[in-house]
Amino acid sequence: VSEHRGSASPGPDFSPIAWRDGGLALLDQTRLPAEEVWLDCRRPEDVAAAIQRLSVRGAPAIGVAAAYGLALALGSGGDREAAGVAAEADSSESVRRRFEAAADLLAATRPTAVNLRWAIEQGRRVFADHAAGGREAARRALLEWADRLHREDVAANRRLGAYGAELFADGDRVLTHCNAGALATAGYGTALGVIQASWGVGKVAMVWVDETRPLLQGARLTAWELSRLGIPHKLVTDSSAGALLSRGLVDRVVVGADRVAANGDTANKIGTYPLAVLARRHGVPFYVAAPLSTFDAATPSGAEIPIEERDALEVTDVAGSRLTPAETEALNLAFDVTPAELVTAFITDAGVLEPPYGESIARALGAAEPG
Amino acid sequence: VSEHRGSASPGPDFSPIAWRDGGLALLDQTRLPAEEVWLDCRRPEDVAAAIQRLSVRGAPAIGVAAAYGLALALGSGGDREAAGVAAEADSSESVRRRFEAAADLLAATRPTAVNLRWAIEQGRRVFADHAAGGREAARRALLEWADRLHREDVAANRRLGAYGAELFADGDRVLTHCNAGALATAGYGTALGVIQASWGVGKVAMVWVDETRPLLQGARLTAWELSRLGIPHKLVTDSSAGALLSRGLVDRVVVGADRVAANGDTANKIGTYPLAVLARRHGVPFYVAAPLSTFDAATPSGAEIPIEERDALEVTDVAGSRLTPAETEALNLAFDVTPAELVTAFITDAGVLEPPYGESIARALGAAEPG
Numbered sequence: 001v002s003e004h005r006g007s008a009s010p011g012p013d014f015s016p017i018a019w020r021d022g023g024l025a026l027l028d029q030t031r032l033p034a035e036e037v038w039l040d041c042r043r044p045e046d047v048a049a050a051i052q053r054l055s056v057r058g059a060p061a062i063g064v065a066a067a068y069g070l071a072l073a074l075g076s077g078g079d080r081e082a083a084g085v086a087a088e089a090d091s092s093e094s095v096r097r098r099f100e101a102a103a104d105l106l107a108a109t110r111p112t113a114v115n116l117r118w119a120i121e122q123g124r125r126v127f128a129d130h131a132a133g134g135r136e137a138a139r140r141a142l143l144e145w146a147d148r149l150h151r152e153d154v155a156a157n158r159r160l161g162a163y164g165a166e167l168f169a170d171g172d173r174v175l176t177h178c179n180a181g182a183l184a185t186a187g188y189g190t191a192l193g194v195i196q197a198s199w200g201v202g203k204v205a206m207v208w209v210d211e212t213r214p215l216l217q218g219a220r221l222t223a224w225e226l227s228r229l230g231i232p233h234k235l236v237t238d239s240s241a242g243a244l245l246s247r248g249l250v251d252r253v254v255v256g257a258d259r260v261a262a263n264g265d266t267a268n269k270i271g272t273y274p275l276a277v278l279a280r281r282h283g284v285p286f287y288v289a290a291p292l293s294t295f296d297a298a299t300p301s302g303a304e305i306p307i308e309e310r311d312a313l314e315v316t317d318v319a320g321s322r323l324t325p326a327e328t329e330a331l332n333l334a335f336d337v338t339p340a341e342l343v344t345a346f347i348t349d350a351g352v353l354e355p356p357y358g359e360s361i362a363r364a365l366g367a368a369e370p371g
Numbered sequence: 372v373s374e375h376r377g378s379a380s381p382g383p384d385f386s387p388i389a390w391r392d393g394g395l396a397l398l399d400q401t402r403l404p405a406e407e408v409w410l411d412c413r414r415p416e417d418v419a420a421a422i423q424r425l426s427v428r429g430a431p432a433i434g435v436a437a438a439y440g441l442a443l444a445l446g447s448g449g450d451r452e453a454a455g456v457a458a459e460a461d462s463s464e465s466v467r468r469r470f471e472a473a474a475d476l477l478a479a480t481r482p483t484a485v486n487l488r489w490a491i492e493q494g495r496r497v498f499a500d501h502a503a504g505g506r507e508a509a510r511r512a513l514l515e516w517a518d519r520l521h522r523e524d525v526a527a528n529r530r531l532g533a534y535g536a537e538l539f540a541d542g543d544r545v546l547t548h549c550n551a552g553a554l555a556t557a558g559y560g561t562a563l564g565v566i567q568a569s570w571g572v573g574k575v576a577m578v579w580v581d582e583t584r585p586l587l588q589g590a591r592l593t594a595w596e597l598s599r600l601g602i603p604h605k606l607v608t609d610s611s612a613g614a615l616l617s618r619g620l621v622d623r624v625v626v627g628a629d630r631v632a633a634n635g636d637t638a639n640k641i642g643t644y645p646l647a648v649l650a651r652r653h654g655v656p657f658y659v660a661a662p663l664s665t666f667d668a669a670t671p672s673g674a675e676i677p678i679e680e681r682d683a684l685e686v687t688d689v690a691g692s693r694l695t696p697a698e699t700e701a702l703n704l705a706f707d708v709t710p711a712e713l714v715t716a717f718i719t720d721a722g723v724l725e726p727p728y729g730e731s732i733a734r735a736l737g738a739a740e741p742g
Contacts, residue, residue: 033695034693209699210610211584212610213582213584213608213609216694219686219699223699224695224696227696227698234699234702235683235695235699235701235702236701236702237609237703238584238608239609239641239642239707240642240702241645242642242707243641243644243706243708270611271609273614273617274648274649277645277649315607316590318690319691320690321690322405323587323590324582324594325595328597328598328604328605329606332608333611336610336614
């Protein structure tokens with residue numbers, strides 16, 4: 001994968017995912033905030049590797065990146081050699097095999113975020129509808145569809161942000177966990193979209209940023225976005241929320257989601273569930289901001305959400321240094337599940353959903369189904 | 372401060388604090404587990420600096436280290452030149468001034484741990500009782516008293532560990548936070564003393580070790596002690612406790628304390644309070660293991676415990692690397708307060724204290740008063 005340096009400015013129009021010159025450019029989030037490097041992905045394998053190592057992360061962002069990855073399976077537009085596509089590879093069987101291999105590869109990268117699975121299922125339908133027209137027609141259809149997903153995700157986040165801002169009040173001090181910003185989506189962000197929209201109408205005084213161990217998405221990514229947006233913020237360790245809430249320094253908690261089950265149970269970055277428990281204890285609203293694409297009608301409850309376990313090295317080694325004895329092992333669960341009863345409301349692109357969530361989620365998803 | 376390398380083996384008799392060759396040797400905990408370096412402290416200033424930078428930490432350990440620091444104020448035994456003590460400095464007024472300056476310096480190092488304040492108050496009484504005999508007599512009395520504190524702390528922790536083991540059951544999976552081991556005391560440890568005693572009678576299956584950001588005392592120090600004691604353990608990020616408890620993987624939580632107020636409210640490493648809230652939600656016992664020297668009858672409740680705020684750099688920089696944008700600020704509260712109602716029991720050297728804590732703590736402290 002080739003790379004190029006950039007100087008991104010996350011503002012209203014920033015996206016960490018861009019189709020450029022027949023390839024997929026991804027801002028490598030593992031290197032932020034020290035370096036702004038874009039990866040030029042030309043093959044589905046490049047995209048899968050970027051998802052797996054968290055160069056692109058966040059449920060909506062990996063859904064959109066995977067969509068472009070499916071289009072890349074069929075070549076990168078005209079330049080057959082660059083795409084490694086030989087002429088004889090254009091038989092319909094060979095094209096189908098290439099597409100399916102890419103779909104399987106991308107689907108296997110990360111198990112928890114439902115947007116990934118959902119994007120790949122949609123992509124399979126787009127391919128099935130256009131495969132008969134040949135490789136190039138299917139490629140163009142997939143690319144148009146990926147572009148549409150990209151635009152729709154940004155639009156969904158803007159709607160979601162506006163709905164969220166209605167819930168906020170002047171002077172709110174808001175706590176967030178991990179990164180659910182423009183970087184975690186095709187643009188604008190979910191939890192940070194709500195914060196950005198609320199800030200835009202003068203409703204946010206400051207943001208408490210959980211650093212979010214082990215990979216420090218809060219310290220590295222959320223702090224980077226808030227710095228560039230000019231929104232006042234303060235970094236804290238993940239274990240500080242209890243003290244902040246005890247001292248009355250938090251008015252609202254808002255987080256994103258990797259998958260919301262049909263009953264409202266929510267998988268999100270490890271550490272979200274403790275925040276929800278603490279917010280309830282202190283009578284502080286706890287919101288989950290997520291587009292409907294993150295809700296999964298096929299998963300009845302949190303018990304059925306697969307939780308990714310990542311490499312123990314992410315915990316034992318920090319910034320390249322081993323900080324713990326060589327013989328010490330670690331358990332690195334990437335997500336936890338917050339039971340629906342602890343969620344004050346879901347802030348979605350179809351409005352604010354309130355309990356009972358089984359009903360409000362089913363209604364929102366039903367209304368969103370294409371007629 | 373001169374240094375020498377060692378190869379410590381925390382076992383039943385290990386202490387991170389040792390009087391050697393007329394000076395105070397402190398195992399530099401900021402460099403564990405990578406290096407085992409002992410600091411040779413010859414002046415109260417050396418001890419104060421070691422406490423401030425957390426080369427020695429843990430409420431009981433800093434109480435004992437400060438006691439030796441007071442003795443060092445009066446010279447380091449015979450060798451006047453090494454101690455920088457001139458003959459004319461032996462006037463009773465000059466000795467008193469030197470002692471008082473050391474007491475003030477040591478007392479100001481860290482505000483939360485009550486053992487420090489308590490040790491310095493006791494040291495003042497020892498000095499007052501022996502100052503009339505001249506510098507050398509007072510120095511010897513202080514040194515004997517510091518040695519006694521050292522021995523008594525180890526003995527208290529052994530008693531406390533035995534009481535704690537009675538509460539544990541076969542196969543327990545125990546979660547602990549920060550380091551309340553031999554390293555945090557004069558030896559044997561409080562929370563880790565309980566774990567060690569329980570393990571010794573076959574009652575602990577394994578230990579979940581919270582890494583304990585920002586300074587990673589769990590990942591660095593608790594993991595080091597457990598490794599050397601041969602006790603099975605697994606490291607997790609501080610935000611993992613909710614997921615572990617949800618999955619039924621934790622049978623007990625046991626932590627140390629920096630100060631227990633008269634009503635049982637407990638200041639301990641930031642992140643302790645969220646653990647107590649989560650343990651309560653999941654019906655898992657939450658124990659605080661602390662010698663009576665950590666209980667403070669003069670502090671009515673947690674609201675009156677001063678909470679140290681440490682340098683933001685401890686949060687923004689990890690292992691020497693800046694991980695967050697240059698303009699991002701951090702709040703670094705070193706401790707939080709767990710309300711007494713969330714504590715299942717206090718495990719002390721005078722037995723297990725149960726609610727109502729106002730009464731059980733007063734009774735235990737009253738019985739411990741010297742007749």
